[in-house]
Amino acid sequence: MTTDRAVRIALVDDHAIVRQGLRSVLDREPDLEVVAEASTAGEAMAVIGRTTPSVVLLDLKLSTGEDSEGLDLCARLTERCPAVGVLVLTTFLDDALVMAAVRHGARGYVVKDVDTTELVRAIRAVARGESAFDSRSAAAMVRSVRVRPEQPTFTEREQKVLELLAHGLSNREIGGRLYISETTVKFHVRNIMRKLDAASRAEAVYEASKMGVI
Known part of the structure; x- marks a missing residue:
């Protein structure tokens, strides 16, 4: 049973069994509600437009098996639906991929073997407009650090x-x-x-x- 202020979630993954597993886990949380599922980028754009979720759990590897499709979908979602928070949930952990996801508009990045507590925490953080990264993706961000010659000044x-x-x-x-x-x-x-x-x-x-x- 969900509350009136439940976080509305859309699952985008090309494997039905993964979506079913996620739904069964998230449906146990009273403040979380899975309102949509999609297996392709096209399905995702259509169903998210109809159901207006607040968080999209997105696997970067969709039906084509290419990272670019998931990244492109992330960019399209954040541009067309700026109120929607995209949380990448994927099997792959690569420094460049983590940063590419952020640059394409993702608010967070977690790998699929993360424990349930951490996943739920990340979903709630993204729903609040915050960023959410598990320890490994956060470390990937740190490893990607490069000093730029010109830096802005802050008060x-x-x-x-x-x-x-x-x-x-x-x-x-x-x-x-x-x-x-x-x-x-x-x-x-x-x-x-x-x-x-x-x-x-x-x-x-x-x-x-x-x-x-x-």
């Missing part, structure tokens, strides 16, 4: 907001830590993303990490 307050973003805190939690309103936090986050030329909070954290800012 002292922006620096503190950026550090709290890196710890996965929500706007409300950041406001509580810094004793500022949630609206003010949103203002600082927008400025940070603009300075880093980032399309998402996760990408902003990644770019800042590359520069050694955090």
